[in-house]
Amino acid sequence: MDKADVEKIAHLARLAIDQKDIARYARDLSNILDLVKQMEKVETNEVIPMSHPLDATQRLRPDEITETNQREHFQKNAPLVDTGLYLVPKVIE
C-alpha cells in the first residue's frame, strides 16, 4: 500500500487523516495485507466461508407496524430542520 492507496480509502471512509501519519498507516495496512496473503496459501476448499462469528441464524419478525411517529424527539438531535425535513449542505444532482 502506498500513500495514494491510503488517501483513497481514507476518502472513501470519510476519515480525516494527518499527512504525517500516512507512511505509518501504509506500513501497518501493508503488513495486514501480507498476513492475508500468507493465509491465502492455506487450503480452504473444504471450508464454508464464515459470514458471521455466531453459529446461529437470523430470527425473522412478523410484518407489523410497531413504531410510532417520534419525529420531534429525533429532530432534537439534528443541527437543522425545516418543515419536517433534515437539512444538509446542498447536494447537486
Add this chain to the structure above:
Amino acid sequence: MNWESVIGLEIHAQLATNSKIFSGASTRYGGEPNTQACAVDLGLPGVLPVLNREAVSMAVKFGLATASTIASRSVFARKNYFYPDLPKGYQISQYELPIVQGGHLDIQWEEAGSGSESETKSKRVGITRAHLEEDAGKSLHEDFQGMTGVDLNRAGTPLIEIVSEPDMRSAREAVAYMRKIHALVRYLEICDGNMQEGSFRCDANISIRPKGDEKLGTRTELKNLNSFRFVERAIEYEIERQIDVLETGGKVIQETRLYDPDNNETRPMRSKEEANDYRYFPDPDLLPVVVDADFVENIRDTLPELPDAKKSRFESEYGLSPIDAGLLTSGRELAEFYEKTVTASGGQAKLSANWIMVELAGALNKVGMDITESPVDAGMLGGLTRRIADGTLSGKLAKQVFDAMWKGEGHADDIIDAKGLRQVTDTGEIDGLIDEAIANNPAQVAQYRAGKDKLLGFFVGLIMKASKGKANPGKVNERLRTKLSE
C-alpha cells in the same frame, strides 16, 4: 458495420409489506416527511436491524415464479457509500449470497415482419439473481435555506433488485421484459408496481458489439428510467449514441448516464457521484438467513395462477388467439375483468374479448384511465355482449348502449328499454319495410334486376333509415335479396 446491442436490466421493486425490512416503521407512501423514520431507519447508535419475515416470503415468491433457485442460506452485506439520504453510510443489501439465484422468464414482443403484418417474437431471458435490500430516503433539492432537505420515510423500505442476464438485443425486448416483470410482481401481489411513486424502477446496462462477435463491448449504465416509454426511448438513444461514438473512431467509456426525458438524451453523471467502490462486507448485525424446504413449499402453495399459465388457459378455455390471450392476461386486474365479463355474458368469450380490447380499451385510453377505474364494470359489459349475442342489439345499437353505460345511464337492459333500442328482427316487420322501399323505387328495382348489384346498398340504406337503425342488418340483407329476385 452491422452492430448488435446487448442489454441487461436491473429492476428495483418495492415489496408491498406493511412495515420496513429491518424495523417496525410503516412503509406507507405519502406520509408527512420523517414521520415514518424510526431509530433503526435513521441509523442511530445502538439499534439492531431485525429482518421482516414477509419480505423474505415475497422474495421467495418471486424466485419460485421465475423458476429460480432459492438459496437455503443467504447473507446480508453492507454496501458502503456516503449520501445524505443514506443515514447509516451503508445500505444493507445482499452481495455474494443473494436469496434468489439463476431463474428465467419468457417474453413476447411484436416486431415488423417481412410483410405488412407484424410478427410475434419470443425468447427466454435469464434472471441472474434477485436480492433483498433496503431502499434509501429521498433528497429534495428545492431550496431549503440554500440547503438540501432529506425525507427518510422511504429509508428501510424493502426492495428486491432483480438482475437480468444481458440477454436482450433491442429496446423493444427490454421493454417487453420489464412489462413482464411488472405484470408478474403484481400478479404475485408483492409490489404495487406504481412507477410514479417509485415502487418499480429500472436501470439499464447497454453495450454495442459488431454483429457476430462474442466479446462484449464496454457498457454504460442508464439510470432514472421511470416509465416504460422512457426505457424504450433512452435505450434507443443510447444505442445510437454508442454506435456514433464507435463509428467516428471513439471509445465508449464505462460510466453511469442519466436519461433526460425533456431533451430525449442521456448525459454522463458527474464522476464524483460515481464512487463505485462499495467495499461490501457481511453485515455483522445480521445473521445468515436460512429458509428451509417447508418454508419454501408453504409459499409455493400460495402462488396464484401466473401470467403464462393464465394465457395458455385463456387460449384453450376461451378459444382466444395467442395475441388476444397475451393482451388480456397482461395485467391481473384486466384478466379478472375479462373472466367476469365472460361469466356475465353467459359465455360470450370472443365477443367479450373484442369489446374489452376495442371499445372499452379505446374509451379508457381516451381519458387516461386504467381498467380498475372503468365506469363500465365487467357485469355491465357482460350484460351488453349477452344482448349482442342473442340478437337484441346490432353492433351499431350496441355502441349506443355502450356510450350510455359509459355515461352512467345504467345497465344494458335498462338502457335498451328506456331508449327503445331493441333491434328489429321480426321478419314480418322487416318485410313490410322492404315492400315499401321496393314499391317507392321502381326504377332502381328495374336497374337492380338488370344486373346493377351495387344498388342493394341503396335499398339497405333506405330500410335501415326507415327503421331508425334498429332493423337487423343481416336479416334485412337476406330478405331484401330474396324479395328483389322474386
